[in-house]
Amino acid sequence: MNPIKFTIDGIRIEATAGQTIMEAADAAGIYIPRLCAHPELKPYGSCRVCTVLVNGRPQSSCTQPASDGLVVENNSEQTQHIRRDIIEMLFVEGNHYCMFCEKSGNCELQAIAYRFGITAPKFALQFPAQNVDATHPDIFIDRNRCILCARCVRASRDIDGKNVFQFLGRGAKRHLGINSDANLKNSNIDVTDRAIGICPVGALLPKRVGFHTAVGQRLYDIEPIGTAIERRRSAEPA
Amino acid sequence: MAKPRVATTSLAGCFGCHMSLLDIDERILELVELVDFDKSPINDIKAFTGRCTVGLIEGGCANEENVRVLRDFRAHCDILISLGDCATMGGIPALRNQIPLRECLEEAYVHGITVYNPSGSIPDDNEIPLLLDQVRPAQEVVKMDYHLPGCPPPADTIWEALVALLANKPIELPYGLIKYD
Structure with missing residues (x-):
């Protein structure tokens, strides 16, 4: 089957049928910032940090399928402005x-804020009242840090096969729930579950392993997030 | 030509950002060649002696005195710079923002397990600045011109920003000098 051909910021990209814009960009070594998207998970499109302009219209690149002749703007003033605000x-x-x-x-x-x-x-801080669930012997949830990306929800359901997490509430009241309003200790979650390690922030963490890496040697101390993806492109011959 | 004047203050902060300023090591000798310090805890000058080019603000606003000092800095300084996470985001003092002020005071002075306070009274004296109901970052109280995050901001971040400003250049911090921890 012929590859799908489109452009990102004027660079010609090839994609296979069924690939999203983000997947094709990743393969081509073009980094699109993202928080809810993860290679091990199905596209979800909740954080909107990966917003690109597709033929001039804002779309989340993690959910938008690549198709022939698309003109995608990734690193433009408008997209960076949208992402920065988000x-x-x-x-x-x-x-x-x-x-x-x-x-x-x-x-x-x-890391994304550093990169930007x-x-x-620029907005006023909300200081919302949130809680911490430390009932489980090996894992805790700090909802103060949760960005509602649903990575844990999807990983628990699709990878761990457990369905431990769901969202409760709507709008500003939306929050991460466990087995519809129980505590972590009442769930069948295990410290080895993918749902824990896949959290992009510090909302879902194993106990007793914090601060194990020295400052200066942590993942994003040296290189900006996305550098590994961008290296794929610079590694290719011009 | 007179040297540009720099003023500094610590509002609801821990003086860690001022420690980081001193952590520029021997470059402090270069700095005193470049600038004169006005009102600052470093030289213990209590009141502004004149117009300042740069004001460095550590800490957010937790009480009425913080607000008054911050407004005083805005009135006397051409450029105001937030120094550290407390000034930019509220920081550790803002942890009380989800708890009603009365509950915080009662925990500190009445119900806390290590508190010995037979009268059960909460300090209330004209000499003590009134607490705000919530701690707010500096930019929510006055217009701030630049922000240097970090807890504290690395000494190199402070140095690069000051040198750029004094040389009339834009502050361009390389990756690694913007830190939130």
């Missing part, structure tokens, strides 16, 4: 205290 809104809608968070340095939200050079949010 990232800043995620910061003000949660309680993100990087200075004492175990995930700091390995956190995708923090965000020094302070």
Whole structure:
């Protein structure tokens, strides 16, 4: 079958049938920032950080299938502006205290904000009341840090085969629930479940392993997030 | 030509950002060649002596005195820079923002397990600044011109930003100098 041909920022990209714009971009070494998308999970499209302009219209690249002749804008002033606002809104809608968070340095939200050079949010901080579930002997949830990306919801259902997590509530009241309103200890979650390690932020963490990597050696201390994807492109001969 | 004047203050902060400023090591000698320090805890000058080019603000606003000092800095400084996560996001003091102020005070002065306070009274004196109901970052109180996040911001971040400003260049921080921890 002929490959699908389209362009991202003027660069010619080839995709196979069924690939999303993000998957094709990843393969071609073009990084599109994302938080809810993950290679092990089905597309979900909740965070909108991966918004690109497809033929001039904003679309989430993790859910939009690649098709012939699309003109995609990834790294333009308008898309960066949209993404930056979304990232800043995620910061003000949660309680993100990087200075004492175990995930700091390995956190995708923090890493994306670093990559965008965000020094302070332009929106007013909400300081929402959230809770912590530390009932399980090996795992805890800190809902202050949750960005509602649903990675744990999808990983528990589709990879672990358990369906431990669901969302409860609507709008600003939406929050991560467990077996419809139980605590972690009442669930069949295990510390080895993929649902835990796949959390992009510090909302879902194993106990007793925090701060195990020295500052300076953590995942995003040296290289910006997305560098590994971009290296695929620079590795190709021009 | 007179040297540009720099003022600094610590509002609802822990002085860690000022420690990080001192952590520029021997470059502090270069800095005092470049600038004169006005009101600052470093030289213990209590009141502004004149117009300042740069004001460095550590900490957010937790009480009425913080607000008054911050407004005083805005009135006296051409450029105001947030120094650290407390100034940009509220930081550790903002952890109380989800808890009603009365509950916080009662925990600290009445119900806390290590509290010895037979009268059960909560300090209330004209000398003590009134607490705000919530801790707010500096940019929600006055217009801030630049933000240097971090807990504390690395010494190199502070140095790069100050040197760029004094040389009339835009602040361009390389990856690794913007940190939130």
